[in-house]
Amino acid sequence: MALALQTFSTVKDANAALRAAGTRYLGGGTLVVRAANEGDVSLSSFVRSTEPSLSAITVSSGKVSIGASVTMAAIARHPGLAALSGAARAVGGPAIRNMATVGGNLFAPAPYGDFTVALLALDATVSSDNGDLPIEAFLATRESNQAIVTAVRFELRTEGVFRFLKVSRVKPKGVSVLSIAAVLEQAPDGTVSSSRIALGCMADRPMRAKAAEKALVGRTLTSDGIAPALTVASDDTSPATDPIASAWYRTQVLPVHLGRLLLA
Amino acid sequence: MAKVPVQFTLNGAEKAEFIDSGTTLLNALRDKIGDTSPKGGCHQGTCGACSVIIDGELRLSCLTLAETCNGAAIITTSGLSEGGVLHPLQRAFLDAFATQCGFCTPGMIMAAKVLLDHTPNPSRDEVVEALSGNICRCTGYEPIIQAVLTAARSNSQNAA
Ligand SMILES: Cc1cc2nc3c(=O)[nH]c(=O)nc-3n(C[C@H](O)[C@H](O)[C@H](O)COP(=O)(O)OP(=O)(O)OC[C@H]3O[C@@H](n4cnc5c(N)ncnc54)[C@H](O)[C@@H]3O)c2cc1C
Ligand code: FES
């Protein structure tokens, strides 16, 4: 089915056009064009913006800003974002990564949204013309989002502090059984001083493992030290059963994979 | 349906067409322009049969709207042979029996071409990774991987 596409040079004009019924923003198109190809009749027109800031990556003084139209491939090859390249490379095969945008990933339902799991662990801010929202608040209300996301911003973390793991059955590419991202800070004595752990595919959207985060603080990253966190890793999760894995399986293997990530 | 102009180069030749707004690049190439080398397998991004190279990057033409390619340089498998002589990748696919029904082959060759353009001497793992978005229902993949490695070797011998 063919649909009309409207292209605007500014986000402001594109935002105005998006108010029309049946209109959806077109990022990389990997989910929306797919939906149109599958006959989604709720779609009658696409809107996109070519404003250059949407495609910009800036890394300066430890702060990162990634425009919403930046693709996973662009993140994976950016020298300043080496710590994040694993999370960007976790999204689909090479052609999908050349198309899939950061903005689109924020809206991707489970079992997708792997990069957003990384952004949630990094405590990113999601920006639009309506202002900035902490990513957790953004994700909780994303279905009612009306404005084009323009960028995500977060503090740069080094490899080691930021950790990411995607578990899939088909290698090297395959949809997630689950994904985990963590930002772990350690005191000089090696104990965890703060932790933020985000889970993908353990609910309909990326979520925090708050009980596990709490159980890690003050502990060392050893088998004994992380044991209490692993016991509560599945607290508050509600994974789906889909062709990749059952909800039961996801719940059973989460502590195993979280353990591997924490001990890595 | 509104008609919109699209203009790009296809395998080096200028193309200018009026298409229905919202037409996918796959449909524009096959139905309007007559290049049937990209195949429509799933139209969902999962099979890779529709893969083309847009401005040097591997993309899925089934999920790309043709209008977004204005001014782009597009390469499809039909543009690879020169003067009736097959491209080394095409030759290697034939020689290695990497083609059976042939439906996946143009997409596989596009994915392999981007790899070899950037990484002339890839490892086996790099070949596997480069082809990971492309599904083949016939060959079992091993002959395809070997064909790409063979084409890489023949390219480097030519360059030497
Ligand atoms: C074969 C295949 C494999 C995939 N594998 C993975 C995977 O392994 N991991 C993964 O996480 N995802 C995967 N995906 C899903 C998808 O490709 C990614 O999640 C991608 O990041 C979505 O981005 P997009 O730009 O293509 O989204 P689009 O399809 O363009 O948009 C998706 C939704 O987000 C909205 N949107 C997009 N950008 C904005 C914006 N800036 N502001 C407001 N709304 C916006 C759109 O209106 C739409 O509702 C896969 C998809 C396919 C087809
Ligand atoms: S037809 Fe495009 S990926 Fe299958």
Ligand code: FES
């Ligand atoms: S040769 Fe038949 S699908 Fe690959």
